[in-house]
Amino acid sequence: MKTLIGTKLGMTxxxxxxxxxxxxxxxQAGPCTVTQVKSTDTxxxxxxxxxxxxxxNPTKAVAGHTKAAKTTPKIIREVRVENLPEISVGDQITTxxxxxxxxxxxxxxxxxxxxxxxxxxxxxxxxxxxxGGKGDTRxxxxxxxxxxxxxxxxxxxxxxxxAERVTVKNxxxxxxxNENHLIGLKGAVxxxxxxIVVISGKAGx
Numbered sequence: 001m002k003t004l005i006g007t008k009l010g011m012t013x014x015x016x017x018x019x020x021x022x023x024x025x026x027x028q029a030g031p032c033t034v035t036q037v038k039s040t041d042t043x044x045x046x047x048x049x050x051x052x053x054x055x056x057n058p059t060k061a062v063a064g065h066t067k068a069a070k071t072t073p074k075i076i077r078e079v080r081v082e083n084l085p086e087i088s089v090g091d092q093i094t095t096x097x098x099x100x101x102x103x104x105x106x107x108x109x110x111x112x113x114x115x116x117x118x119x120x121x122x123x124x125x126x127x128x129x130x131x132g133g134k135g136d137t138r139x140x141x142x143x144x145x146x147x148x149x150x151x152x153x154x155x156x157x158x159x160x161x162x163a164e165r166v167t168v169k170n171x172x173x174x175x176x177x178n179e180n181h182l183i184g185l186k187g188a189v190x191x192x193x194x195x196i197v198v199i200s201g202k203a204g205x
Contacts, residue, residue: 001087002097002201003079004029005052006183008108010193014175014184024174024184027106029199031181032093035069035076039084047080050093052196075196095178098201102173107198108191112163122156166190 006029013023036049051066051073058072066072069090098104118124118140126137140158144151151157168190175184189197 001048001079001081001085001093002102002104003048003050003077004093004095004097004183004199005032005050005075005077006030006197006199007053008189008191008193008195008197009182011188012184016174022174022186023188024186025189026175027183027185027189027197027199029181029183030092030094033069033071033073034087034089034091034093035066035071035073036078037084037087037089038078045080046082046084047078048085048087049076049078051076077198079200095176095181095183098173098176098183098199100173100176103202104171104173104185105167105169105200105202106171106185106189107165107167107200108189108195110162110164110166110190111192113161115159116161117158118156121158121161124156 006027009026009028011023011025013021016022030052032050032052034048035051038045038047038049040046051069051071053074055062055072055074058066063072113120117138119126119138124140127133127139127141129137143155143157168188171189172186173183174186176182183199185199191197
């Protein structure tokens with residue numbers, strides 16, 4: 001199981017051995033603590049639950065749930081696995097599970113843009129400002145025909161933009177600092193600085 005929870009710190013660039021500049025996103029990944037191990041015998045499926053960070057005021061439910069792991073994590077995530085690894089509650093997972101060149105998927109919450117119009121949200125073109133524009137330059141225009149007398153679901157219109165779960169696939173691990181629990185991923189990672197991300201390795205890569 002190659003999965004870590006981390007905090008996005010920001011973007012920078014590093015130099016490869018042959019002098020090529022590589023844009024990377026630095027993530028404070030782990031250490032994560034195993035808070036629960038689920039199996040098909042007890043829960044109906046195999047999964048490992050991991051916690052990250054330190055919660056300031058955990059609820060009694062969370063404190064009781066993580067008591068055996070001797071931690072009060074701020075974030076808890078569950079990772080489903082086909083075969084349970086040799087792991088137990090209280091074990092620590094660090095950046096040492098990854099190696100340079102590994103291919104990973106990163107999931108996070110994208111930046112919230114608030115209520116946005118169709119031009120910003122869906123890349124609509126604006127209407128001409130002259131020749132009878134009448135000030136409607138950024139309006140969406142017609143949104144449907146007479147039938148079926150309602151707006152079809154999923155029609156591109158103005159609305160909430162961003163602040164949704166996004167997964168970026170096939171990023172390469174370009175930098176690792178095991179001492180400071182840092183991972184550099186080649187390319188961009190969803191979310192703002194200090195945002196929570198989940199790094200998942202691919203089987204055999």
